[in-house]
């Protein structure tokens with residue numbers, strides 16, 4: 001059964017408001033071989049890292065988030081296309097559940113691949129996505145465009161819902177202010193940074209936290 005498909009994940013959290021429009025469930029897949037210099041999520045690179053889950057468990061998180069008013073699901077990583085069967089099953093199941101919840105919540109996937117780069121059967125795993133952000137993160141090509149980490153990355157709506165949700169944002173820049181949010185849950189899992197930081201924002205964040213007496217050990221963006 002699709003819900004029994006195994007998947008390794010780095011994290012999951014609701015609500016996240018920095019990775020797409022509205023209050024969203026964000027799921028980070030574990031494992032990425034693309035190794036972009038400057039990646040803020042090096043902890044997601046090891047395919048054996050993170051934790052084991054099933055697609056069914058992730059769908060339970062999505063169902064619970066929808067009950068709490070989630071406006072979308074963002075799947076990031078890591079590289080979601082590195083686990084194509086799990087991604088495809090997750091998007092199919094998430095699409096079914098959102099129809100029962102009014103049909104307005106969108107499904108967004110971040111991939112470091114360009115269209116045509118991954119084999120067709122792997123790219124097909126994105127079939128259930130309403131929108132995708134494609135392309136490697138290139139640290140030397142900053143951008144002000146919302147939800148993209150570098151100027152080469154493309155935000156591409158793929159469905160009528162995706163066009164409605166993302167069309168108004170394709171050329172929209174970030175307003176002044178922080179682009180990331182911080183979560184310190186105190187449960188021994190460390191401090192989490194959610195979002196797409198501006199150039200230098202993570203260094204400024206570290207300095208600000210240090211000034212408040214909180215020193216980050218082993219930040220995931222440092223080699």
Ligand code: SF4
Pocket residue numbers: 032033034035036039040041042044077078079111112136137
């Ligand atoms: S930025 Fe994304 S695609 Fe690039 S190494 Fe990091 S997780 Fe992988």
